[in-house]
Amino acid sequence: MSNSTPSLRRLSYAIVALMMFSALLLAWAALQKQESTLAIRSVNQGVSMPDGFSVWHHLDANGIQFKSITPQNDVLLITFDSSVQSAAAKKVLDRSLPHGYIIAQQDDNNQAVVWLTRLRDTSRLLG
Numbered sequence: 001m002s003n004s005t006p007s008l009r010r011l012s013y014a015i016v017a018l019m020m021f022s023a024l025l026l027a028w029a030a031l032q033k034q035e036s037t038l039a040i041r042s043v044n045q046g047v048s049m050p051d052g053f054s055v056w057h058h059l060d061a062n063g064i065q066f067k068s069i070t071p072q073n074d075v076l077l078i079t080f081d082s083s084v085q086s087a088a089a090k091k092v093l094d095r096s097l098p099h100g101y102i103i104a105q106q107d108d109n110n111q112a113v114v115w116l117t118r119l120r121d122t123s124r125l126l127g
């Protein structure tokens with residue numbers, strides 16, 4: 001009976017270690033699945049942002065799926081499940097939208113909107 005107790009103890013330690021490893025692996029996988037957002041803004045102040053239907057049409061025609069298209073102030077926000085979809089959408093929209101729009105990746109804390117505003121404000125200082 002003394003031989004079975006150490007092996008039972010080792011088995012229970014192995015099971016606990018496996019459960020902890022599995023929990024860490026699941027947590028890591030959940031953190032890797034972050035949604036991604038593109039922000040579209042016009043370069044010039046008088047130009048309106050593109051409508052969501054035309055953006056939807058261009059993305060759908062190229063087989064790019066998205067979660068939502070939302071207008072917010074002077075910015076059109078497009079949310080994707082992954083950064084891969086977002087990058088593919090940026091390529092498509094760069095080709096299909098007329099010149100005069102800035103298409104940028106947006107972080108969770110709206111840094112893209114801040115950078116878009118800075119780019120827009122500094123463009124009038126040039127030349």
